[in-house]
Amino acid sequence: MAAADAPAGENTGTPGTHNTHAGTDGFTSGEQSKGVKGTRAAVIVGGNRIPFARTGGAYVKSSNQDMLTAALDGLIARFGLQDERIGEVAAGAVLKHSRDFNLTREAVLGSALSPETPAYDLQQACATGLETVLGLANKIKLGQIESAIAGGVDSASDAPIAVSEGLREILLDLNRAKTSVQKLKVLARIRPKDLAPDAPNTGEPRTGLSMGEHQALTTAQWKISREAQDELAFNSHRNLAAAYERGFFEDLITPYRGLNRDSNLRADTTLEKLSTLKPVFGRNLGSEATMTAGNSTPLTDGAATVLLATEEWADSRGLPKLATVLDGEAAAVDFVHGKDGLLMAPVFAVPRLLARHGLTLEDFDFFEIHEAFAGTVLSTLAAWEDEDFGRTRLGLDGALGKVDRTKLNINGSSLAAGHPFAATGGRIVASLAKMLHDKGAVDGRPARGLISVCAAGGQGVVAILEAA
Amino acid sequence: MSKPQPVILGELPSLSKLYMNAAATAARRRIMGSSAGQATLPAVSHEVKGVQADVANLTAYQHLLGETASDILPAGFVHALAFPVSMSVMNRDDFPLPLLGMIHLRNHVEQLVPIQFTEALDIRSWSENLSGHRVGTQVDVITEVRSSSSGELLWRGISTYLAKGVFLPGIDKPGNSSGSGDNGNFSPPDPTALWQLDLDIGRSYAAVSGDFNPIHLSVLSAKALGLRGSIAHGMYLASRALADVGAVKSDAFIWDVTFEAPVFLPARVALDISTIQAETGAWQRSDYVAWNPRSGRRHFRGSVAPLS
Numbered sequence: 001m002a003a004a005d006a007p008a009g010e011n012t013g014t015p016g017t018h019n020t021h022a023g024t025d026g027f028t029s030g031e032q033s034k035g036v037k038g039t040r041a042a043v044i045v046g047g048n049r050i051p052f053a054r055t056g057g058a059y060v061k062s063s064n065q066d067m068l069t070a071a072l073d074g075l076i077a078r079f080g081l082q083d084e085r086i087g088e089v090a091a092g093a094v095l096k097h098s099r100d101f102n103l104t105r106e107a108v109l110g111s112a113l114s115p116e117t118p119a120y121d122l123q124q125a126c127a128t129g130l131e132t133v134l135g136l137a138n139k140i141k142l143g144q145i146e147s148a149i150a151g152g153v154d155s156a157s158d159a160p161i162a163v164s165e166g167l168r169e170i171l172l173d174l175n176r177a178k179t180s181v182q183k184l185k186v187l188a189r190i191r192p193k194d195l196a197p198d199a200p201n202t203g204e205p206r207t208g209l210s211m212g213e214h215q216a217l218t219t220a221q222w223k224i225s226r227e228a229q230d231e232l233a234f235n236s237h238r239n240l241a242a243a244y245e246r247g248f249f250e251d252l253i254t255p256y257r258g259l260n261r262d263s264n265l266r267a268d269t270t271l272e273k274l275s276t277l278k279p280v281f282g283r284n285l286g287s288e289a290t291m292t293a294g295n296s297t298p299l300t301d302g303a304a305t306v307l308l309a310t311e312e313w314a315d316s317r318g319l320p321k322l323a324t325v326l327d328g329e330a331a332a333v334d335f336v337h338g339k340d341g342l343l344m345a346p347v348f349a350v351p352r353l354l355a356r357h358g359l360t361l362e363d364f365d366f367f368e369i370h371e372a373f374a375g376t377v378l379s380t381l382a383a384w385e386d387e388d389f390g391r392t393r394l395g396l397d398g399a400l401g402k403v404d405r406t407k408l409n410i411n412g413s414s415l416a417a418g419h420p421f422a423a424t425g426g427r428i429v430a431s432l433a434k435m436l437h438d439k440g441a442v443d444g445r446p447a448r449g450l451i452s453v454c455a456a457g458g459q460g461v462v463a464i465l466e467a468a
Numbered sequence: 469m470s471k472p473q474p475v476i477l478g479e480l481p482s483l484s485k486l487y488m489n490a491a492a493t494a495a496r497r498r499i500m501g502s503s504a505g506q507a508t509l510p511a512v513s514h515e516v517k518g519v520q521a522d523v524a525n526l527t528a529y530q531h532l533l534g535e536t537a538s539d540i541l542p543a544g545f546v547h548a549l550a551f552p553v554s555m556s557v558m559n560r561d562d563f564p565l566p567l568l569g570m571i572h573l574r575n576h577v578e579q580l581v582p583i584q585f586t587e588a589l590d591i592r593s594w595s596e597n598l599s600g601h602r603v604g605t606q607v608d609v610i611t612e613v614r615s616s617s618s619g620e621l622l623w624r625g626i627s628t629y630l631a632k633g634v635f636l637p638g639i640d641k642p643g644n645s646s647g648s649g650d651n652g653n654f655s656p657p658d659p660t661a662l663w664q665l666d667l668d669i670g671r672s673y674a675a676v677s678g679d680f681n682p683i684h685l686s687v688l689s690a691k692a693l694g695l696r697g698s699i700a701h702g703m704y705l706a707s708r709a710l711a712d713v714g715a716v717k718s719d720a721f722i723w724d725v726t727f728e729a730p731v732f733l734p735a736r737v738a739l740d741i742s743t744i745q746a747e748t749g750a751w752q753r754s755d756y757v758a759w760n761p762r763s764g765r766r767h768f769r770g771s772v773a774p775l776s
Binding site: 060061062063065066069070073082083109110111112115255256257258 | 523524527528530531536537538539585586714715716718
């Protein structure tokens with residue numbers, strides 16, 4: 001628990017002193033843009049998502065398959081992929097019905113893509129969407145496929161509800177019973193409590209704490225103030241609203257079911273309004289509760305997709321090349337016994353990824369840190385700025401460094417847009433790819449962006465994209 | 469035929485009231501003797517303006533039929549949306565054929581332009597081509613769906629119905645009627661799909677289409693109308709085949725179906741969809757045929773083809 005005692009938020013002023021600089025470990029800049037030496041580049045052609053809706057809203061009757069297909073069909077229409085055989089499609093959902101075992105393939109079959117397009121499902125909690133991008137990008141880099149669609153979808157409105165464990169066992173036994181007498185005996189075992197349905201929740205199986213309660217522990221540990229969290233939430237709404245105003249999402253979103261903007265967005269919210277909300281997480285932790293419905297993401301429905309390809313594939317169809325997928329890294333933490341916070345795995349993934357490419361936080365033009373909670377982002381930044389934590393936990397000479405806040409989530413993030421778990425990765429990748437393309441080159445190198453997504457189970461996936 | 473005179477209805481007629489009225493008319497005609505006898509169709513069209521699809525109902529329809537849940541109305545959904553208007557034409561006192569017990573022989577749909585669910589629609593319906601059939605009298609009910617804002621024709625349907633056992637003066641039986649369901653030389657191909665239709669599929673389709681015709685709802689209500697059990701809606705079967713054809717049909721297409729032996733519920737229905745491609749690989753047409761896998765009797769057949 002060394003981190004708990006460290007002064008949170010202290011800036012050592014010497015960020016990145018431990019790191020070697022780009023180009024000193026054998027990468028030339030040309031090879032760097034292709035990720036791993038000797039492989040070809042995986043480029044992001046573009047993305048499409050449907051607006052995210054607060055649970056019980058516009059997509060209340062829409063299934064995961066409906067929304068994923070809608071996002072896919074929007075992507076197909078945008079890039080003229082009707083009847084095209086794509087190398088592979090990968091997507092997933094966190095809250096998934098057992099009947100949706102082939103969710104992505106079913107969405108492909110319902111879409112305008114060629115039915116000869118293979119697909120697979122992937123699930124890594126909230127990192128699902130980003131992991132589909134990384135996995136498919138690797139296949140492209142290795143020469144296995146020329147094109148791919150990555151994505152994710154989630155519905156909190158149409159969540160699966162299972163029968164209780166007791167009833168499930170009885171029903172299975174009933175199926176095995178042969179005679180009427182045996183069947184009656186099995187049925188007689190049913191008790192009223194067995195009939196209570198088993199709805200999914202965001203609780204961690206090993207700790208019994210909800211994700212919000214876990215984050216409340218981390219937020220308190222890093223001494224993140226209520227004001228700082230509300231300010232981050234305010235910026236998220238303000239930035240997202242501004243991005244809509246200047247038409248940033250026009251080639252990233254297709255309306256669905258009458259919705260053309262994320263319904264969680266409160267363009268008119270103020271710091272005063274946010275400060276009046278009552279805390280909802282961490283009320284029994286002893287220290288002051290700071291996490292409200294305003295600085296935590298709400299349950300949301302939505303889907304997002306990203307089109308990936310080789311440069312040749314994009315060129316031959318006259319399609320844009322927004323950015324390349326440079327590399328990615330996954331990490332996990334021991335949150336079960338409180339060594340680290342549940343959502344702090346990206347804190348460890350990023351330094352490893354940066355070291356592999358000889359980069360520091362100063363070498364990035366955009367940071368996309370998924371806002372599961374405002375406290376998650378701020379705890380992550382605090383850990384990276386903490387010298388003691390950098391030395392003892394990250395194995396560095398000092399603090400990892402400081403994220404320039406003017407480069408952080410500049411077009412809004414999950415606090416404003418909402419967070420349909422598996423869809424968030426696709427939202428971030430497509431938006432960042434566009435931002436990088438618009439930025440172009442910085443000091444003679446391609447504009448560069450860092451993505452960080454935390455996930456349930458104490459996991460995290462991070463990635464680097466570069467302007468193509 | 470001269471252009472039918474338009475009658476504007478204030479709102480979509482209630483199908484349940486239409487069926488009640490049709491039942492009352494049938495009973496009255498039975499007691500009072502048939503008032504039918506005139507062999508002309510009413511020279512009017514019925515129109516409802518500004519009709520809008522209900523999004524929850526659209527989603528339920530798409531889920532039931534296996535359609536992709538896009539914002540575009542499936543062609544069969546438009547048929548269901550417009551059905552009360554065409555029913556109201558057939559329910560007029562001066563309509564020469566009894567509405568209850570009519571058999572849907574054929575359906576032809578031209579989907580000219582994709583229709584967004586948010587679009588306000590003007591729906592107009594009238595009847596044409598009263599003609600003789602081997603076993604009764606048939607009629608075409610034409611329905612046109614236009615954009616309320618632009619007036620553009622988006623969807624056009626022709627439903628051909630048969631009043632079995634009704635023969636009107638001056639209308640001759642044809643020598644060789646079309647659509648008579650000649651099953652003589654049908655040998656079933658290998659199926660591409662096998663549908664398991666439960667007893668409640670009639671009620672499920674009634675719930676999403678609004679078509680609560682008693683012959684589809686339960687064994688009892690069907691028996692009351694002289695059938696040996698409830699039967700699947702023809703448009704349910706045809707719309708499901710259309711959904712199975714899938715996205716290949718693109719934006720503008722013609723969709724035809726000819727109904728033959730009814731599907732008594734519950735049932736297993738075998739289906740074959742064959743795709744006809746040009747030498748370039750471009751889609752030319754999808755033909756479908758469905759039959760009873762046990763008896764080999766054909767239930768319906770049809771095709772989906774691009775609208776050129």
